[in-house]
Amino acid sequence: MNYPDLTAKQRKTIDTLGELKSAGYRPKTIKQELRDNLIEKIRRKEEVFPGIWGYEDTVIPDVERAILSMHNINLLGLRGQAKTRIARMMVNLLDEYIPYIPGTDLNDDPLAPLSRVAKDIVEEKGDSTPVAWMHRSERYTEKLATPDVSVADLIGDVDPIKAATLKLPYSDERVIHFGLIPRSHRGIFVINELPDLQARIQVALFNILQEGDIQIRGFKLRLPLDIQFVFTANPEDYTNRGSIVTPLKDRIDSQIVTHYPKSLETGQKITEQEAHVKPEQKGMVRTNQLVKTLIEQIAFEARESEYVDSKSGVSARMTISAYESLLSAAERRALLNSEKDTYVRISDLYGVVPAICGKVELVYEGEVEGPVIVAQNLIGKAIRTQFLNFFPNPEKAKKSKRNPFAKITDWFGANNEMDLMSDMTNREYEARLKTIEGLDDFVDEFTARLPKEEKLFMMEFALHGMAEYSLIGKQALDKGTHFKDLVSSMFSGPGAEDDDDDTYGFDFDDDDDDDNGKPF
Structure with a gap:
């Protein structure tokens, strides 16, 4: 920890830089922080990514090795493979609280100020520099890459209003309005769907990842940003909207390939965990294991279907939506018949067709058949497959x-x-x-x-x-x-x-x- 044996009560008493030094605080990089806390969890046999099923022997060990290596990470896989969820759960490997200088844009460490503003405050106030505490949940930033994302959004730009207000010349770095990446200093920064980011914007990330340089409107700042980068991307041969430029890919230390559940049992765990079952449905609709298996079997059939685009994939969200629709179909029947409870039926499976239609991308032959017919045939194939088990x-x-x-x-x-x-x-x-x-x-x-x-x-x-x-x-x-x-x-x-x-x-x-x- 950055502050060994420091209790929450003791932290409340630390309000200045001098008190922080007396407590024995030493700065630590975020990657070292992630590494140390992961080591501690592994030694304690604690589950590092709870609720992530099917990756115990594949993706999770790769992520843990990348963290131990202090690498930036790219999670590569089709939609609905828990890429963003894994990135968000990395926050749990951060220290619970870290000290920072309030009023600064870059969450500056009191003992290692980075921005001009923070350095001026420390120089002016010395050990009386105020200190605040930031929770780990505030140290996560996520940005969806879209074609309209600009360099100003990610890195920053000159702010003429700030220059006018502070009466500063444009040559003064204090007129810079920092973007999302510098503001994520000492945190985790995630860019989802990286290939969708325009190539010229990806180029702007080169020096940040490697040298820590930032270039904004002629400014060349040496800011050794302390950031854990996590990127997510669909395979390039699927998106066709763009790709990760080679020099950027070269600067991302670990690329980890995700995958769909390899067994029906794993798929069921994910669906049961993520499906939102309404309280009224729990008391009204009764289910069995077979119908849950059939829901997962539909996804497996879809991933093998000649009518479904395999490059697009079939998200785990399909089975989650399908299971919710199944319960709602049974609930609706009970309500129509003024019955207090009901048991699921095979006919309820055909009520999940809308949930399937919106979750699969069809190839040309599938479009000719039509999404409804394809969905109904997938249900039929699932029944056919499971029939032989009974x-x-x-x-x-x-x-x-x-x-x-x-x-x-x-x-x-x-x-x-x-x-x-x-x-x-x-x-x-x-x-x-x-x-x-x-x-x-x-x-x-x-x-x-x-x-x-x-x-x-x-x-x-x-x-x-x-x-x-x-x-x-x-x-x-x-x-x-x-x-x-x-x-x-x-x-x-x-x-x-x-x-x-x-x-x-x-x-x-x-x-x-x-x-x-x-x-x-």
Whole structure:
């Protein structure tokens, strides 16, 4: 610490430079400060970046090594990969309070004043120089790089009003109005989306990073700024709006590549931590692990989809918004039906389509299909993937001596149909599902004994999964889903007459499509 064994009560008694010297204070650079406090946390086995999931063995060790090396850092990765959050959490590695000279622009250290104003104050008042204390939360500055950011914004410019007020010539450095970077002296300065910063502005950062020189309107000031720089950037081949100029990249000591969650479990931790579940929803809507897994599976399917731009990425914010929308869909149904509580349904997943549409960038083929259809297909693929974790593989079941799906498919084959509407009451929902012969026994056979509401959820899940594997037909309705025999849906589903593919219908043209409308 800069002030060893100095308690909060003792700090309150230090108001002057003389008292600060008597307390044994010694200046320390911010990078040394970060390094020392990180070492202390590691020795104490404390979590350095709590709430950052999936980076325990990859990104976080890289960040810690960069801090120990006292490096400036560039966090490189697609959107929604916690880059800014990591930068903001570095503040917790700073000392809780540091002393500074009040009334100065650069938060000058009383024992190592940097600005002309601070030096004049110390020269004039000596040990009587006033001292104030700055909390670590005030030592963080963040700037989003946009094309309109100027050198004056970041570094500074001559202030004619200040010159006139103080009656100073323009040759006096006191007429300078410092920008964000000098004002972040002794703090952490973050530039988000660095490639978006114009090349000529990036050039202005060269000397600050390396030599500490600042050039403003002819002034050449030697200001050894004490700043921990953190930059964030999307990969250059994605943005196409700009790039990090090579000399600047060379001056950034560590470039750390971030990534999306590598497992569904990690994604679920992030979603549950970040999703804003309203208090009323907690008491009204009950969920299960499978529906949470399906939400994460949608993101994994999107990242692999041929319709989604992989260079753009699929942010973790998509699953967070989708989970919030899922709960709201169930809540809305309960409110419409004047029910005190409800259990999530598979049909609620289709209520999250708007959350998906706004979070994925489509390639040309995806734009042709349309964002809604792409989103619905992603949900279907997620159901298809998770189906095999609970029920037999339909492809293999067809070849077995006893087909476990036969009773259900036979029921639909006997010209039976079923509409599952999204706003049905709990009682109607149960009655509809139990009407389907064999569905109840099928779920019992392949799952453990389940509470009634969870069993109903699994029954609906089984229906949607069977449709995804083309055992039965499924067609989208305005307010729900229509299930029927596969063959009858092929000849009577919406779009059959004009040969247009229905969202959940089947394709009869000569494309290389399977009979559920998905490319082979």
